[in-house]
Amino acid sequence: MKSKRKLLYGLLPILFAGGIGMYLYMQHSKPEEPKPQTTVNQYIEHLQKKEFGQLYSLMSPASLTEAGMTKEQFVEKYNAIYSGMQVSVIKAELRPAQPSEAGAETNLGNQTTQTENKNDTQTGSTTTENEKGKDKTRQDADSSDLYQTDYDLYLTTFLGEVNETHTLSLVRQELEDGSKVWQINWKPSLILSDMVKGSKVRVKTLFPNRGDIVDRDGLPLATQGTMNEWGIVPEKLGENPDQMITRIADHYKVSVEAIQKALGQTWVKPEFFVPMGSTEEFDVPSSLSGVALQSKEIRYYPLGEAAAHLIGYVRKATKEDLDKDTEGYYRAEDWIGKAGLEQSMEKQLRGERGGLIEITDEAGNTRSELLRKDAIDGKDVQLTISSAQQKKLYQTLAGGGDAGAMVMMDPKDGNMLALVSAPSYNPNKMVTGLTQAEWDAYSANEKLPFINRVTTRYAPGSTFKAVTAAAGLMEKVTTPDKTHEISGLQWRKNDSWGGYYVKRVKSLSPVNMVDALVYSDNIYFAMEATEMGSAKFIEGIQKFGFGDNFGLDELYLKPSQYANEAHRDLSSEVLLADTSYGQGEMLMSPIHLAAAFTPFVNEGKMVKPVLIVGKETPDPELIITPDVANAVTDALKQVVSRQGGTAHALSSIAGNLAGKTGTAELKAKKGEQGQENGFFVTFDTESPSFLVAAVIEEVNGRGGSHYVVDRLKPFLEKLQLEP
Numbered sequence: 001m002k003s004k005r006k007l008l009y010g011l012l013p014i015l016f017a018g019g020i021g022m023y024l025y026m027q028h029s030k031p032e033e034p035k036p037q038t039t040v041n042q043y044i045e046h047l048q049k050k051e052f053g054q055l056y057s058l059m060s061p062a063s064l065t066e067a068g069m070t071k072e073q074f075v076e077k078y079n080a081i082y083s084g085m086q087v088s089v090i091k092a093e094l095r096p097a098q099p100s101e102a103g104a105e106t107n108l109g110n111q112t113t114q115t116e117n118k119n120d121t122q123t124g125s126t127t128t129e130n131e132k133g134k135d136k137t138r139q140d141a142d143s144s145d146l147y148q149t150d151y152d153l154y155l156t157t158f159l160g161e162v163n164e165t166h167t168l169s170l171v172r173q174e175l176e177d178g179s180k181v182w183q184i185n186w187k188p189s190l191i192l193s194d195m196v197k198g199s200k201v202r203v204k205t206l207f208p209n210r211g212d213i214v215d216r217d218g219l220p221l222a223t224q225g226t227m228n229e230w231g232i233v234p235e236k237l238g239e240n241p242d243q244m245i246t247r248i249a250d251h252y253k254v255s256v257e258a259i260q261k262a263l264g265q266t267w268v269k270p271e272f273f274v275p276m277g278s279t280e281e282f283d284v285p286s287s288l289s290g291v292a293l294q295s296k297e298i299r300y301y302p303l304g305e306a307a308a309h310l311i312g313y314v315r316k317a318t319k320e321d322l323d324k325d326t327e328g329y330y331r332a333e334d335w336i337g338k339a340g341l342e343q344s345m346e347k348q349l350r351g352e353r354g355g356l357i358e359i360t361d362e363a364g365n366t367r368s369e370l371l372r373k374d375a376i377d378g379k380d381v382q383l384t385i386s387s388a389q390q391k392k393l394y395q396t397l398a399g400g401g402d403a404g405a406m407v408m409m410d411p412k413d414g415n416m417l418a419l420v421s422a423p424s425y426n427p428n429k430m431v432t433g434l435t436q437a438e439w440d441a442y443s444a445n446e447k448l449p450f451i452n453r454v455t456t457r458y459a460p461g462s463t464f465k466a467v468t469a470a471a472g473l474m475e476k477v478t479t480p481d482k483t484h485e486i487s488g489l490q491w492r493k494n495d496s497w498g499g500y501y502v503k504r505v506k507s508l509s510p511v512n513m514v515d516a517l518v519y520s521d522n523i524y525f526a527m528e529a530t531e532m533g534s535a536k537f538i539e540g541i542q543k544f545g546f547g548d549n550f551g552l553d554e555l556y557l558k559p560s561q562y563a564n565e566a567h568r569d570l571s572s573e574v575l576l577a578d579t580s581y582g583q584g585e586m587l588m589s590p591i592h593l594a595a596a597f598t599p600f601v602n603e604g605k606m607v608k609p610v611l612i613v614g615k616e617t618p619d620p621e622l623i624i625t626p627d628v629a630n631a632v633t634d635a636l637k638q639v640v641s642r643q644g645g646t647a648h649a650l651s652s653i654a655g656n657l658a659g660k661t662g663t664a665e666l667k668a669k670k671g672e673q674g675q676e677n678g679f680f681v682t683f684d685t686e687s688p689s690f691l692v693a694a695v696i697e698e699v700n701g702r703g704g705s706h707y708v709v710d711r712l713k714p715f716l717e718k719l720q721l722e723p
Contacts, residue, residue: 036147036170039182043168044092044151052078060171060183067186067197081191084203085357086158095150095165145172147182159355159371164193192370198362201370208351210299211378213311213341215387216415216613222311222342225300227432228293230279234263235270237290244289251288252277253435278432299335299431303387305424306394309452310385310555312340313427329353338430340452341381344554351378382613384415396715397694398422404677404696405453406712407590411601411683411691414610414617419555419591423449447697455557457587458695461662461705462520463679464582466632467596468529469513471540473628477532480631483510484527491523493530493573500574502526514635518645520661522581529580534570537580538562543606543623544596550608551617552591560588583664594693597681600636600658601688604629636660637685647680647709654720656686661705678705680712690719 039058046054052075056064064074082090147170155162169185188195195201213222230252237244245263249256254277262274273292284291299314301307317325317334330336336350337343354375359367393406397420408418425442434442442449472478486509490501504522508515516524529537541562549557563570563585570576578584588596591609598607598620605620636658639645646661659682665674678699683691692712699707 034172034179034181036149036172036182039170039184040094040149040151040168043184044094047092048090050078050082050090058184059186060173063185063187067188069186078191081201082155084201085155085162087155089154089156091154093152093154095152146170147172157357157371159357159373162192162357162370166190166193192359194359194368194370196361196367199367200360200362200364202356202358202360202364202366204356204358206354206356206373206375208353208375209377210314210335210351211349211380213345213349213381213383215383215385215390216417217387218382219387220300220302221307221383221385221387222299222301225298226295227278227298227300227428228280228282229275229296229432230277230281230284230291230293231273231275232259232263232290233271233273233292234268234290236292241290248288248291251285252279253437255436258436277435278429298428301427301431303390303394304426304428305398306391306420307385308340308424308427309421309454310340310390310419311427312342312344313338313430314342315430339427339450341383341554344556345381349378349381352376384410384417384610384613385419386417389418390420392715392718393418393692394420394422394424396711397696398424400696400711402696402711403447403453403698404694405456405590406692406694407454407594408690408692409594409598409609411598411607411688414595414598414607414620416591416609416611417690419454419611421451421453423447425449452555453695453697454591455555455589457558457560457589458677458679459584459586459664459666460582460588460593461664461677461679462522462581463593463660463662463681463693464586464588465517465520465525465580465662466600466636466660466681467541467544468525468537468580469517469635470544470599470624470628470632471537472513472528472532473631474624475532475536475540477536478513478528480513480635483512484524485510486521486523486527491526493527493577497574502577514638517632517635517660518638518642520646525580526577529576530573534576537576538568538570544599545592545606545608548608550591550595551615552609552611554611555591557589557591560586560592562586582662590693590695593679593681593695594691597660597683597691597693599624600629600633601683601685601691602629633658633685640682646705647682649706649709650682650713650716653713653717655684657682657716658685659683659709661709663699663704673700676700676704678703678708680705680708682712682716684720692716 043055043058046052046058053071055078056071056074069077148167150165150167153162153164153166166189168190170182171185172180173183174180188197188199192201209224212220212224214220232248234241245259246256249259259276262276265274268274273294279293282293284293301311301313303311314335315338317330317332317336321336322330322332337346342349352375354373356372357370359370361367389408393408397404397406401423403423405421406418407416409416423445429438469478473480486504489505489507490503492501502523506519506521508519508521511521511524513524515521532540545560546562547559549559562568562579563575567575567585570579575584579586582588595606595609599605602620603626604622604624606623607620608618610617637656639659639661640647640650640657642648647657647659650657650659659680662679664677664679666677675697676699678696679694681691681693694708694712696708696711699705703710
């Protein structure tokens with residue numbers, strides 16, 4: 001018995017130690033109690049990554065059931081709201097624990113919010129119903145199965161930043177296997193703080209008004225207008241829709257296939273108006289069932305073809321436009337300038353789009369504005385152009401069916417009064433949409449109606465002899481009465497020129513500078529240029545604006561050149577001779593050609609062309625002496641007044657016109673017949689309020705530059721009669 005007791009007493013320590021070890025083992029192997037911070041951290045991570053499916057799994061089933069929210073609805077709601085707001089970045093940051101107003105402390109470790117509430121009996125204060133509610137919340141928060149924490153939410157949207165403070169309320173739930181987990185009580189305000197059940201987020205784009213383009217008098221050149229749009233209401237096509245569609249297609253010059261494709265769009269319903277195109281008609285023919293008209297606001301160009309190349313047009317942005325948009329400003333269906341000033345001044349004209357993000361109730365009524373950015377309207381652009389002169393000059397050019405350009409400017413201040421190019425196109429049709437037949441007509445036109453010939457660079461031909469004369473006078477190589485004995489219609493300096501000869505049209509000898517300008521003698525100026533030498537010649541002509549686009553970036557104007565880059569030294573005497581009378585490798589735009597003649601009006605000062613009212617422009621620059629300018633002008637007056645002068649056809653016009661004609665031949669190979677372009681530059685020396693430079697292409701067999709003079713004569717006659 002004693003031995004058994006000894007054995008028992010010996011085992012007790014062992015059993016006690018084993019029990020302690022088993023207890024410690026059980027405690028150690030027991031799953032760690034989940035912490036609410038784990039769920040909070042997962043919530044923030046999934047939210048920031050827009051992982052809304054995983055976000056859903058963190059919510060308490062009871063809160064989701066109360067909200068009537070399935071997983072698909074949950075994910076769809078978050079995606080719809082964030083994509084509508086164009087949320088690019090989501091950032092959530094837990095707020096640090098802060099002492100409460102009552103002196104309590106909010107612990108964001110693994111404890112709930114602790115608060116203290118005492119009645120101040122000494123002051124006789126009482127607990128209000130609102131305070132009772134707060135007490136109840138605090139009692140809930142003190143429960144070990146509840147947890148609250150605050151975080152700051154930052155959303156980067158297309159309108160800017162949304163900053164809100166949110167509260168996460170977590171509840172500890174026991175799962176079927178007995179384990180516990182912290183879950184979030186979901187409510188709509190977790191998306192945006194002012195949302196309640198049934199709320200939606202509405203995003204509106206606030207569009208700016210595009211700025212107008214107006215002329216010198218404020219008359220519109222590009223503005224907001226209205227158009228008639230024709231369309232089809234399918235249910236009103238009648239008993240035989242196919243037959244009626246054929247009749248409609250024939251009337252509006254569209255294909256049956258185009259109409260059927262439009263009517264086959266997924267959104268179309270029998271009672272809907274399906275827009276088809278623009279029309280200038282104000283009534284629908286009674287024979288066309290199902291067709292309706294409606295008015296639509298549209299960009300409108302009052303001068304139409306007369307100013308198309310200058311003003312340009314707008315179109316809906318294409319995928320190519322969106323791909324090139326480094327700012328990320330444009331969206332599909334935005335209007336964007338596609339040509340002319342509409343394109344080059346797009347940013348100024350378009351303004352800045354705004355937007356509105358608001359929260360609505362279930363009925364769609366505004367509950368609150370989350371973000372608002374008002375649109376900034378585009379700025380108006382005023383041009384120096386005169387609408388009246390633009391129309392008249394265009395009619396002068398286009399009336400003959402010619403291809404070419406005409407520029408009219410005020411030589412005293414540089415203001416451009418008209419810039420016309422022909423053939424042209426209808427910019428209003430470019431906005432509303434061309435029919436296939438209209439597009440085919442433009443595409444088949446060999447004269448290329450979309451080319452802006454005002455900024456095209458041409459060899460200026462004999463009009464350039466006025467500049468060569470001025471350079472020679474400045475270099476004191478040329479004088480007005482200096483003569484050359486010239487025999488026949490061709491000349492070369494010596495045998496080193498090989499088989500190349502400079503040719504002229506009229507046989508005259510001796511010839512002085514005035515004669516050479518009046519009768520447009522190539523040989524005289526070739527002689528003068530070779531006598532000057534390339535260095536002096538280049539120095540004399542370069543100051544007339546070569547290499548300068550005059551700040552006309554809005555027109556995409558390229559600087560003119562007197563020679564190609566490889567031959568800028570004009571070391572070849574043959575090239576020097578050709579350049580002296582505006583051929584060789586010389587290229588000048590009609591705008592530059594007009595500007596180059598302004599020194600002959602302004603006592604030697606060159607006035608740079610101006611297009612935009614209010615844009616800073618350089619002061620006129622004295623490039624030749626008044627004596628030289630007057631000597632050239634006197635000779636140019638005789639081009640008109642003297643019998644046999646190349647512009648003598650204008651001598652009957654009142655006033656005292658001066659001018660210079662020119663014909664430039666373009667040919668691929670020596671000896672071939674090339675295309676001839678005719679030029680004419682003219683101004684009034686008595687009342688120098690205008691200067692016109694004109695070019696008409698392909699004047700072969702039509703009198704060369706004389707054809708240009710004849711085309712301009714009616715315009716100049718009317719111009720001289722104007723007050």
